[in-house]
Amino acid sequence: MNPAFLPRALTISVLAVVMAIFPASAQTALDKVSFGTNWVPEAEHGGFFQALADGTYKKYGLDVTIVPGGPNDNNRMLLIAGKLDFFMAANTLMSLDAVANNVPVVSVAAIFQKDPQVFVTHPDSKITKLEELKPLTLFVSKEGITSYFQWLKSEYGFSEAKVRPYTFNSQPFIANRESAMQGYVTSEPFAIEKAANFKPGVILLADYGFNTYSTLIETRRELIGNKPDLVQRFVDASIIGWYTYMYGDNSPGNALIRKLNPEMTDELLAYSVAKMKEYGIVDSGQSLQDGIGAMNDERVASFFDKMVRAGVVRSDIDFRKAYTLRFVNKAVGLDLRPKN
Numbered sequence: 558m559n560p561a562f563l564p565r566a567l568t569i570s571v572l573a574v575v576m577a578i579f580p581a582s583a584q585t586a587l588d589k590v591s592f593g594t595n596w597v598p599e600a601e602h603g604g605f606f607q608a609l610a611d612g613t614y615k616k617y618g619l620d621v622t623i624v625p626g627g628p629n630d631n632n633r634m635l636l637i638a639g640k641l642d643f644f645m646a647a648n649t650l651m652s653l654d655a656v657a658n659n660v661p662v663v664s665v666a667a668i669f670q671k672d673p674q675v676f677v678t679h680p681d682s683k684i685t686k687l688e689e690l691k692p693l694t695l696f697v698s699k700e701g702i703t704s705y706f707q708w709l710k711s712e713y714g715f716s717e718a719k720v721r722p723y724t725f726n727s728q729p730f731i732a733n734r735e736s737a738m739q740g741y742v743t744s745e746p747f748a749i750e751k752a753a754n755f756k757p758g759v760i761l762l763a764d765y766g767f768n769t770y771s772t773l774i775e776t777r778r779e780l781i782g783n784k785p786d787l788v789q790r791f792v793d794a795s796i797i798g799w800y801t802y803m804y805g806d807n808s809p810g811n812a813l814i815r816k817l818n819p820e821m822t823d824e825l826l827a828y829s830v831a832k833m834k835e836y837g838i839v840d841s842g843q844s845l846q847d848g849i850g851a852m853n854d855e856r857v858a859s860f861f862d863k864m865v866r867a868g869v870v871r872s873d874i875d876f877r878k879a880y881t882l883r884f885v886n887k888a889v890g891l892d893l894r895p896k897n
Contacts, residue, residue, distance in 0.1 A: 585618065587615065587618055587619060587620035588618055588619055588620065588787055588790075589620045589622070590614075590619050590620065590621045590622070590642050590643065590787065590791055591621075591622045591624060591640075591641045591642050591643070592605065592621060592622070592623050592624065592641065592642065592643040592644070592645070592791070593623075593624040593625075593626060593632025593633070593635055593636060593641045593643070593644045593645065594623065594624070594625050594626045594632065594645045595626045595632065595633070595644070595645050595646070595647055596625075596626050596627065597625055597626065597627050597817075597818050598625050598813070598814040598817040598818040598821065599744075599814065599818065599821060599825075599826075599829065600743060600811075600814070600825070600826045600829030600830055600833070601673070601741070601743055601744075601772065601829060601833075602645065602772075602814070603799075603802040603803075603807060603810050603811070603814065603826075603829075603830065604668065604795060604796075604798040604799025604800075604801070604802040604803070604810070604839075604849075605623060605645070605795055605798060605799075606623065606798075606802075606810040606811075606813045606814050606817075607798040607799070607801050607802040607807055607809060607810030608621070608794050608795055608797060608798025608799075608801075608810075609621050609623055609798075609810075609813065610809035610810050610812065610813040611798070611801065611809045611810070613794050613797050613798050613801070614791075614794045614798075616794070617790040617791075617793060617794040618790060619787075619790060619791060619794060621791075624641060625817055625818075626645075632644055632645075633646070633651075633662075633775075636662060636775065636776070636777065637660060637661075637662060637777070639777070642776060642777075642780060642787075642791075643774055643775065643776050643791060644662075644774075644775045644776070645772060645773070645774065645775070646664060646772075646773040646774075646775040647771065647772070647773075648672055648769040648770065648771045648773070649664070649667075649769040649770050649771075649773070649857065649860055649879070649880075650704055650769060650864065650869065650870070651773075651775075652664045652773065652775070652879035652880055653861065653864065653870045653874065653876055653879050654870070655879065656874045656875060656876065656878045656879045657870065657871055657874050661777055661778045661779065662775050662776065662777055662778070663775065663776060663777075663778055663781060663878070663879070663880060663881055664770075664773040664774065664775050664852075664879060664880040664881075665773075665774050665775070665776055665781070665788060665792055665880070665881055665883070665884045665885070666773065666774040666792045666795070666796070666850035666852070666884060666885050667770035667771070667772070667773050667850060667851065667852045667885070668771075668772040668773065668774065668795070668796075668799060668839060668849060668850055669770065669771035669772040669838050669839055670770070670837065670838070670839065670840065670841050670842050670843065670844050670851070671761070671763035671764075671771065671836065671837055671838045671841065672762065672763050672767060672769050672770075672771040673741040673742045673743055673761075673763075673771065673833075673836075673838055674701075674705055674739065674740075674741065674742075674761075674762045674763070674767065675739070675740055675741065675742045675745070675746075675759050675760055675761050675762065676690055676695070676737040676738065676739060676740070676759075676760045676762075677730070677737060677738050677739075677740050677745055677746055677749060677757040677758065677759055677760075678690070678693075678737045678757055678758035678759075678760065679734045679736070679755070679757065679758070680755055680756060680757065680758055681734065682734065682735070682758070683758075684737070684758050684760065685758070686760075687713060687760050687762070687765045688713060690715075690737050690760065691713075691714070691715060691716070691719070692719075692735075693719065693735055693736050693737045694719055694720075694721055694733055694735060694736040694737075695715075695719050695720050695721070695736070695737050695738075695739075696720075696721050696722070696723040696729060696730050696736060696737070696738040696739060697720050697721075697722075697723050697739050698722070698723045698724075698725070698739060699722070701723065701739050702717070702720065703869070704869060705762060705767055706720070707864075707867040707868055707869050708767055708863055708864070708867045708869070709762075710867065711863075711866050711867040711868070712766060712863065712866075712867070713765075721736075723738060723739055727745065727748060727749055727752060727753075728752075730749075731749065731752065731753045737760075742759060742761055742832050742836055742838070743828070743829040743832045743833060743838070744825070744829065746759055746832075747825055747828045747829075761836055763836075766863070767863075768856055768859060768860050768863075769860050770852060770856070770857075770860075771838075773880075774791070774792060774795060774850075776788060781881070781883075785883075788884055789884050792850060792884045792885065793884075793887075793889050793890075795850070796848060796849045796850045796889045796890050797889065797890045797893070798810070799839060799849045799850075799890075800849060800890040800893035800894060801893065802830070803830065803833065803834065803839055803840060804893060804894055804895055805893065807830065811823070811826050814826065840894070843856075843886075846888070847885070847886040847887070847888055848885070848886070848887060848888045848889045848890055848891055849889075849890060850884075850885045850889075851885055851886050852880060852882055852885055852886070853882070853886075854877070854882070857876060857877075857879070857880060858876065861876040
């Protein structure tokens, strides 16, 4: 062999080996993934939009399409039908309902450690505890009556006689000083302050034992069985997106939210993020050690028992089929949380 040819031959051989072991990212096709939310784009979905907007999903080898929900959309049915790969479930009750009805979907991560459900009160009522809501007129939605209000009845002795329909209009509450209204800690208090020029009191049900997880990532059992690596990458990338949205530069995520939902304002986005931090909605409890998205068996069992006592779910279902811990509790993204 011509010695002058040796370096070039070695170079070609080395490159061939390297490319075989480490294919260039440009040569690797991204896995297409679809994710449906349960409402129009808002800060409560921020980490998902952040991961899409800042390229985190792409870094994890994913080409993600987020399909926003809305009042006339049912993205969960699209998940069940195989038209979507992942769905953002509102709370653990949805997961338990899936088991009760033999729907083959599973929760793989819990983005919210606390459910944002609150009652808002008039400041002059000086309400500071959940039990003090009992004498008031309570504006509760039909969905609320069949879920958390049954827990309020069984655990705290609330009465449906005090309930009036909540139609997502705050005016009846504003007009009645002896009332309280359901809402989310991230939105309704802000809207009331703007509409009525007073800062309402807030009672967060999660702080009184309503320990459902919220904003869960849900997928089909089939996808877990066939593509566990894809599920893991989507969960991990979403978690990173949430850390960045909560603690880093969330302007890319917010810009995408505003683009898809022009009615959203910078002021409300900032308010919602601040309240998620203040009340530990995303990052508190177990997530402080195991990372955003954390879940554990004891907490799901505790919530299941409460819902059985409240008559919301059947006692004979196997609640363990509602979720899996396979993809969470790995401390992903902990280094992104501020140290102080």
